[in-house]
Amino acid sequence: MMVTEHDERNGVVKTTWKTVRERVACVEPQFTKIVDQLSPDDTFPLYLVYLPYGALKGDTQSSYMPDGKQGYYRLSDPQAPADIVKHLGYGMGGSPMGMVLEKQLEYFIDLRHKKITIPWLVYSPGHFFPFSTLLGCESDRIYAPNGLLTVTSGARSTFMLPNIGCNTHHANLKRDFNIQHLAPKTLYDHWFLFREIIRSQTLKCEWRSCLVYFSEKWVNKLHTDSAWMKLKLYLHEMAWRKFEYDRNRIYYDMAFSLIQEKRNLKPNPYLTDTARHLFATALGAVPGYVPACDDAALPLSQIQHAFSASYGMKKYLPTLMQPAHFDFSAPGAMVYYSLQHPSTHVFSPKSREVSSTIAEMLELEYIMRVFCEELSCEANICADTVIGRIAKSVRFHYFHNKSDRQGIIAPSVEIPARDARFMHVNDSVRHSGARFAADAPFVRGCIGMSSSM
Template identity: 35%
Template sequence: MRGSILKVTWDKIRTTVRSVNVGLADVIDKLSPGEEFYLYKVAYPFGSKLSDRGLFHIPLENGEIVPITDPRVDVALRADLQYADRSAPVGIILKNTHEVFISTPQYTLPILVAYPGSVFGLWKQLDNSPTFHPTNIFSVTAGARSLFMLPNIANYTNHKNLVRDFHVSKQAPKTLQDQWPIFKTIAQQEQADWRLELLLIPEKWIKQAKIDPAWHEFYRMLLENAWHSCAYERNQIFYEFALSCVQANRNLKPNPYLLDTVRHVLSITLGSAPGFKAATDELLGPITLLQKAYVESYRLKDQAPILLHPAHFNIHDPASSPVYYSMQFPTTISFSPRSRQLTNTLLELREFKYIMDVFLHEINARNVHLEDTIIDMLPQKVKYDYFHTKPDLQEGIQSTLAMTDSDPNFLDTLYKQEAGEFPSNGTFIRGCIKIGAKERE
């Protein structure tokens, strides 16, 4: 799979930009930039690197994707785009998505999914130097990096079929995180036509925006975009304070690991961090191709080939798809140790639910003084449901078999098969929290 890069003028690309971000297109139309203000349209195949621990990657003319520091990168191109030091320049997503994540020896932690129309690369460019933004801890891939099957796909005999048909070199996956490299290989072998398309903005645009009054509206739009994108982070200290007040008011002494999980689920609820949802379109990767490979080659016949990917919940949209957090697949960016007193996931889920119920009650009772904030909306707008393979209805823990009753996304696989059942014993949902919009009464 190869990438591509093409130098374009605004008049050649404006219609495409308008289709994903009307406001930005209107502002640039007013500038009517000439040919000297060219841009770069870049395409990346599924799974390819845009950034590896802060080092930006770019396609060469032959389609090979290399670090921006590679000596084979055209000198003029590097000069246009390396104003971000080694990190990503400012750009806009034209088609499909990318995932920003942090890699550790144990985990891959999804941080952000950026969708068509999103402007990226702003925080560092609009910061003073030295910046507060630690770009070197982040990596970015075309499509979802945190992508995995809900049914078990660890059968050695079945996996050999993938080795035969798609030249997969990896062993059968032992964990959810082991699956993505296999998916990437399948996409490469099938020469998937899935592409992430970006429009990269050269340094000349950014310099002009900072000094030319005629460009101030463009610059203000960049500032506003960056400001809105960090709304949760700017106010996080107050939400932390509110949670501490609840602990003090109710004399809670929770397991630190579960308190970290509560904080993270709140950030998912408010759209800052991604949860996970069943794939129902191809924005995050060649989903149909992968599902077909597992049904026809791996021979996943008795269970539906449901793929899960990171997604952001929108508390302001009653039609927003629900997302999930799994106690089996922790994605918090805090690493407090698990309590030895909690011996299984079901006990963790019960205690988590108790902490969350207390927090929501204190918000409703106006005991945390967050009136007129987005946090104050939680009890009215969001419903939390809890699922496990061993339900405890008395404690509010439902059976995973009930998950399809309230979330039709699980039944909407892109590749259809006749006999596939919902994999209710899947690792991810064996102790999970559903974050969904509360139905209006």
């Protein structure tokens, strides 16, 4: 298990603030400015960790470290390098304090029995983790459940929009990339196939996320040295902003309940939960889905090329979807949610009455319209809050591949006209006549969110 001081963008690299500060400054200039005033010397080591696409970064038990031989070890493992244990062992029960430098991480909940993952958070360059290292205090009360959250390098909750379950075409991937997985039957299975393609020796993919871990001496100084108080306060303020929605969620839940009582709403509980989740998505508190247009979350161009050139996807564009947080203060880009691929955080039962997806969409649209009307009223308890702003400034668009007599639901074939990202494919993988997969399961009952601010 190697720890090197020579950065070859692989494994674990021991470094110093002087060496890495320029890279940190590119993604977190204010943090860099404060640290420069403290001028930490070489006795404050930092560790760069490079992770290939799909590699586990950690779970609720501990972090994983690459061993330089395409394997990984936990910080708690007996064979972990002594230097790593000495400086990062304080994060043995969870994670050392770190920051994303390159690409993205996804925190998600893996519900294998339901064949879904729930994207929880997407961490981009400049994001710190975990704030519990700074904010937590010793207590015999355990609030966080074990074995729930998992973290991967790059996007886990990703999938190809068109169907990729054809055994005949899949045989081409098996031949060209030595694939062992069967053709995927669900969207949940797509990631396993993507990861195996990227790990293939045929590609020799160089995609890496990069994290920087802070040694225990940094954390001790934050807790004990008054000279480091400015940096500690900066990180505390960042954490305070990050958890603002969670701290106020009880008030939002109360507002939704009062609206239901006032308007005598007695909808399908599943759709009520979905409506609340749509507001959380519009707030940016939880991720929605967007079409991938760059390599930040996954090796997009290489995956698309594999399905265009090897799998033989010629009828449809190889559009990949990935989790992303919506920014309602930035008009233009949309984010999406699908009734066919739910990612709500609660699982109320559906109504026993058999209903079509279109019927559910129409009922959901009515619930959302009522919520928006009431939350926009000046007399509402949330009128002056960010939820009130969402109700006034975010537009919810409903799509299905079948027609709607009421004209509320737009045909999914119109999505690319509203969002050009669905047509984003490199010319090298674009087949003549290939079109947007308007009949894909994800867009058969899809809600898009856009901001008018």
